[in-house]
Amino acid sequence: MFLRYKWETGMLAWAMHRLTGVAVTFYLFLHVYTMTKLHDGEAAYNTAVSAFSQPMWKAAEALLFGAVLYHAVNGVRIVLVDFFGAARQQRRLFWGMMGASAAAFVLGSWLIISHAVH
Amino acid sequence: MEVSFEILRFDPSRDSSPRYQTYRVEAEPNSRILDVLNTIKWEQDGTLTYRRSCAHGVCGSDAVVINGKNGLACQQLLKNYGGRTRFRIEPLPAFRVIKDLVVDMEPFFRHYERIKPYFVNEKPPPETERLQDPVDREAIDDATKCILCGACTGSCPSFWSNQQYLGPAALLKAFRFVFDTRDTATDERLKVVNDQDGLWRCHTIFNCNACCPKEIDITDAISRLKVLAVQTRL
Numbered sequence: 001m002f003l004r005y006k007w008e009t010g011m012l013a014w015a016m017h018r019l020t021g022v023a024v025t026f027y028l029f030l031h032v033y034t035m036t037k038l039h040d041g042e043a044a045y046n047t048a049v050s051a052f053s054q055p056m057w058k059a060a061e062a063l064l065f066g067a068v069l070y071h072a073v074n075g076v077r078i079v080l081v082d083f084f085g086a087a088r089q090q091r092r093l094f095w096g097m098m099g100a101s102a103a104a105f106v107l108g109s110w111l112i113i114s115h116a117v118h
Numbered sequence: 119m120e121v122s123f124e125i126l127r128f129d130p131s132r133d134s135s136p137r138y139q140t141y142r143v144e145a146e147p148n149s150r151i152l153d154v155l156n157t158i159k160w161e162q163d164g165t166l167t168y169r170r171s172c173a174h175g176v177c178g179s180d181a182v183v184i185n186g187k188n189g190l191a192c193q194q195l196l197k198n199y200g201g202r203t204r205f206r207i208e209p210l211p212a213f214r215v216i217k218d219l220v221v222d223m224e225p226f227f228r229h230y231e232r233i234k235p236y237f238v239n240e241k242p243p244p245e246t247e248r249l250q251d252p253v254d255r256e257a258i259d260d261a262t263k264c265i266l267c268g269a270c271t272g273s274c275p276s277f278w279s280n281q282q283y284l285g286p287a288a289l290l291k292a293f294r295f296v297f298d299t300r301d302t303a304t305d306e307r308l309k310v311v312n313d314q315d316g317l318w319r320c321h322t323i324f325n326c327n328a329c330c331p332k333e334i335d336i337t338d339a340i341s342r343l344k345v346l347a348v349q350t351r352l
Binding site for chain 2: 001002004005006008009010011013014078081082083085087088090
């Protein structure tokens with residue numbers, strides 16, 4: 001039914017919230033795994049972390065930033081809808097916040113990737 | 119104009135799985151979805167089964183999925199679909215199909231009954247009526263328009279995945295009485311709705327608002343109940 005039913009703003013916002021939530025949870029496991037390398041000493045940790053400076057990981061970092069950004073901004077939107085009476089403005093609120101998030105994503109990704117290039 | 123209606127048909131006593139059957143019908147742009155269903159049933163295939171009663175958007179018995187979105191067959195005109203001539207009609211999602219477009223609404227009304235969908239006030243009624251300030255009445259005005267068609271509950275992804283969820287219609291009715299200044303059963307209703315299968319399973323997806331034939335802001339009503347539930351707990 002999820003695929004057959006008409007997708008409107010609210011369902012899109014909710015589905016992306018779930019997806020980014022799961023994605024960020026996976027990142028958390030990766031983060032914890034990397035941190036455990038500290039147990040094996042400085043050299044082991046540095047080797048593990050150095051992998052993340054590769055361009056592919058920088059792109060993944062930009063995507064992670066996008067996922068966290070979306071999840072956080074949409075989370076604020078949900079709080080506004082749930083507890084501050086913003087239900088009537090939910091569509092405008094979503095697209096407004098997404099516009100601001102897209103700008104922040106472009107800027108943030110550029111910083112991440114340009115930092116990797118230098 | 120000629121329209122094509124693909125209808126999801128299923129007779130549990132004969133079919134092993136649902137199947138789409140296509141009908142071609144001559145209709146006017148101002149024809150309602152229900153008019154076309156009637157033409158099919160009366161002139162082409164008498165075995166097609168669907169619910170309808172008043173046929174004027176009051177009884178709420180003919181909610182179906184029309185081109186991927188819940189709506190009342192008696193309220194939607196063909197011309198509301200941007201000149202489309204192909205229509206796909208399916209039974210309300212998440213409910214058990216009894217036959218074709220007729221679904222078993224038992225879970226819907228079971229949840230509805232749980233929130234005590236009636237006025238409660240133990241004080242003896244006055245000689246005339248229980249007067250209410252017009253401003254207080256206005257707060258619940260929208261919610262009183264619900265016709266219990268089930269389009270909202272059938273559109274909710276939370277209900278699709280968990281039919282123990284009270285659903286938007288029951289929560290809206292809870293709102294209607296909790297925020298009625300004359301009603302006194304607020305605590306009893308809040309106990310029912312302040313539950314993981316109640317208010318907190320609403321993830322503000324807004325499908326209910328998008329398909330409500332009476333254009334009720336159901337999510338706003340649920341949000342107000344959430345605020346009250348949190349305040350009451352504190």
